Amino acid sequence: MVDKEDWAFNPTNICQVGIVVKSIEETVKFYGETFGIGPFEIREVSYPSATYYGEKAGYRGKRAFAKVGPVTFELIELIEGKTIHEAFLKEKGEGLHHLGFEVKNLQEAIKRAEKLGLKMTQGWQREDGFGFAYLDSDRIGGAIFELIQFATNTSPRT
Numbered sequence: 001m002v003d004k005e006d007w008a009f010n011p012t013n014i015c016q017v018g019i020v021v022k023s024i025e026e027t028v029k030f031y032g033e034t035f036g037i038g039p040f041e042i043r044e045v046s047y048p049s050a051t052y053y054g055e056k057a058g059y060r061g062k063r064a065f066a067k068v069g070p071v072t073f074e075l076i077e078l079i080e081g082k083t084i085h086e087a088f089l090k091e092k093g094e095g096l097h098h099l100g101f102e103v104k105n106l107q108e109a110i111k112r113a114e115k116l117g118l119k120m121t122q123g124w125q126r127e128d129g130f131g132f133a134y135l136d137s138d139r140i141g142g143a144i145f146e147l148i149q150f151a152t153n154t155s156p157r158t
């Protein structure tokens with residue numbers, strides 16, 4: 001059994017549910033009208049220095065974010081580039097992609113995950129600290145976990 005301080009992340013810090021979609025607009029409309037989820041903040045994102053299985057592979061996409069209780073729903077639509085989201089959409093279609101967990105130090109969390117035998121499949125980090133790293137945790141149990149470090153004073157928990 002691994003000691004708590006050696007875990008890749010604290011599981012009580014769940015902060016995000018990521019859903020890969022073909023159309024942000026259609027999904028936002030459906031979720032709002034059918035389930036009352038929203039409002040969504042929609043934006044285009046660009047990660048020119050993102051990595052994909054250790055290699056630089058920038059990409060662009062659209063994201064939509066909405067708070068649902070203590071968790072943020074993230075809708076993910078790819079515009080261009082090589083990503084784990086593209087691979088997921090081709091293999092499985094639209095659907096639940098990942099669960100995101102807030103970490104205080106992304107690089108330390110990645111090192112702990114690697115010590116536990118996990119690999120980072122995709123990641124990116126800004127100078128202000130904000131960043132993310134997806135882990136290959138889906139090889140057992142089917143769930144992808146994302147480590148997320150928020151920039152100072154931008155945590156969804158504050």
